Amino acid sequence: MELTGCCFALDVPPAWRMETNDGVVIATSDESFAGFTPNVVLRESRLTRPAPTSLAAASQANLAVLSTQLPGSFFFHVEALPDANAAPGPAERRRLWAFSTLKIPEAHGNALCLVMIQDLLVVGDVIAEATATVPLMAWHRGSVYESILDSLRPLPPTTRQVPRTDSDIFTVDLDDWASNRDGVPREKLDVQPAPVPVLAGEIADLSEDAFKALDDLTVLGRSRKTSKFSAAGRELRRAGLIDDPGALTEPGEWVAAHLRDGRHMAVAANSSPPQLLTLWIGDMTVLAISHLTDAATGRITHRIVHCLTDDVPRLVFMWLELQPSWDMTFEITCSQAEFIAKLQTGAPPGTVPDGDAAEFTRRRWVAVSLIGPDDDKDAPEVAWAMARPRGVALLTEGTDADRVVVSRNPAEPFWQVLTRALLNLAEEEEPWPITK
Numbered sequence: 498m499e500l501t502g503c504c505f506a507l508d509v510p511p512a513w514r515m516e517t518n519d520g521v522v523i524a525t526s527d528e529s530f531a532g533f534t535p536n537v538v539l540r541e542s543r544l545t546r547p548a549p550t551s552l553a554a555a556s557q558a559n560l561a562v563l564s565t566q567l568p569g570s571f572f573f574h575v576e577a578l579p580d581a582n583a584a585p586g587p588a589e590r591r592r593l594w595a596f597s598t599l600k601i602p603e604a605h606g607n608a609l610c611l612v613m614i615q616d617l618l619v620v621g622d623v624i625a626e627a628t629a630t631v632p633l634m635a636w637h638r639g640s641v642y643e644s645i646l647d648s649l650r651p652l653p654p655t656t657r658q659v660p661r662t663d664s665d666i667f668t669v670d671l672d673d674w675a676s677n678r679d680g681v682p683r684e685k686l687d688v689q690p691a692p693v694p695v696l697a698g699e700i701a702d703l704s705e706d707a708f709k710a711l712d713d714l715t716v717l718g719r720s721r722k723t724s725k726f727s728a729a730g731r732e733l734r735r736a737g738l739i740d741d742p743g744a745l746t747e748p749g750e751w752v753a754a755h756l757r758d759g760r761h762m763a764v765a766a767n768s769s770p771p772q773l774l775t776l777w778i779g780d781m782t783v784l785a786i787s788h789l790t791d792a793a794t795g796r797i798t799h800r801i802v803h804c805l806t807d808d809v810p811r812l813v814f815m816w817l818e819l820q821p822s823w824d825m826t827f828e829i830t831c832s833q834a835e836f837i838a839k840l841q842t843g844a845p846p847g848t849v850p851d852g853d854a855a856e857f858t859r860r861r862w863v864a865v866s867l868i869g870p871d872d873d874k875d876a877p878e879v880a881w882a883m884a885r886p887r888g889v890a891l892l893t894e895g896t897d898a899d900r901v902v903v904s905r906n907p908a909e910p911f912w913q914v915l916t917r918a919l920l921n922l923a924e925e926e927e928p929w930p931i932t933k
Contacts, residue, residue, distance in 0.1 A: 502625070504620065539627050552618075554666045560575075575821040584620060594821075597610075607805045608804065610805070705799070759779040760779075764865065766863055771790065773787075784801065821888070824907040826907060828905075839858075863882065864880065881915075889905075
């Protein structure tokens with residue numbers, strides 16, 4: 498079935514429903530997942546001042562507003578896809594990937610993780626914005642939703658109409674390095690504000706003493722630090738985790754059960770100060786604790802939240818503050834000593850190829866690891882180096898145990914590697930192999 502707007506069209510499955518609302522065309526799937534029905538929305542606007550930079554400007558404008566419009570949402574990946582229909586600017590379209598959420602009443606305050614995939618295409622003086630939204634649990638690479646977006650195309654000139662909306666996006670802050678490398682306008686991708694902190698169901702922020710007292714209660718069922726007049730006890734009572742006598746409440750028992758019986762994994766960053774996110778998985782729910790160290794005082798705060806297992810990638814991406822970056826291709830092999838020196842002092846490894854590798858190495862690196870369950874020695878571990886604003890490179894062992902391979906392969910984007918690893922660990926499935 499053809500979903501048709503004023504100047505563009507998409508192909509959607511024949512069983513989908515279609516409607517037009519104030520010039521916006523919406524196609525809705527014939528099946529739902531956890532109460533959400535996937536959909537594709539086509540919006541079109543007339544560019545009042547079309548230019549070769551219009552596509553980059555529209556992409557950057559969307560990056561800058563999503564997290565403020567939809568709390569808990571953020572873009573994590575951007576692609577420049579070839580498209581011969583684009584004219585008169587670069588022969589390409591943009592594909593922007595974002596996580597968003599939907600509250601599920603029956604899920605005790607937890608949120609369903611949604612993937613939003615948005616294509617932008619400029620033809621003449623008109624821009625199309627087609628957005629597919631689907632639960633992460635129903636998405637896979639090469640899914641029908643991407644096929645729908647791949648079909649986005651201009652209608653024949655004789656059938657086009659003037660869109661109802663004008664677009665007044667004129668300016669763009671270009672990424673000079675990426676623009677020069679690719680020979681087309683490339684927008685800066687690190688422009689979106691920090692997402693509104695809707696991570697998951699918030700439980701408590703606890704001091705070190707209160708968290709130790711909670712740990713004692715989890716293991717021993719009692720703790721002297723939860724006595725009626727102790728500071729730790731008062732914190733736990735304010736958080737609703739213990740009652741006046743000092744026994745665990747129902748929410749406290751839920752937290753304790755995850756700490757005691759849940760499958761454990763962690764994400765550790767060697768930032769300054771070091772940061773740690775620990776997760777305990779029980780059935781379909783996850784208890785997540787971010788251990789925050791104040792750089793000035795050294796004081797540690799333990800922020801406790803909960804979410805569904807499907808929402809773990811969004812939670813981890815948000816905690817890491819991962820932002821999209823332009824595709825790069827490189828492989829750097831260095832010694833352990835050179836790698837550690839790069840992390841600690843910024844000194845580049847001995848020999849670095851020109852091009853993408855040199856640009857990535859020029860930035861400060863932060864090493865991060867995903868660590869599997871404690872009781873599973875064969876659990877996968879994914880390690881990577883973050884180099885803002887140039888994104889992430891995977892870390893693997895070289896043929897020599899003393900060597901570290903730092904690599905980036907657009908055919909296997911990091912976000913896919915990390916998302917699959919997180920879900921496999923959360924769901925106790927076989928690890929997804931990392932290939933080059």
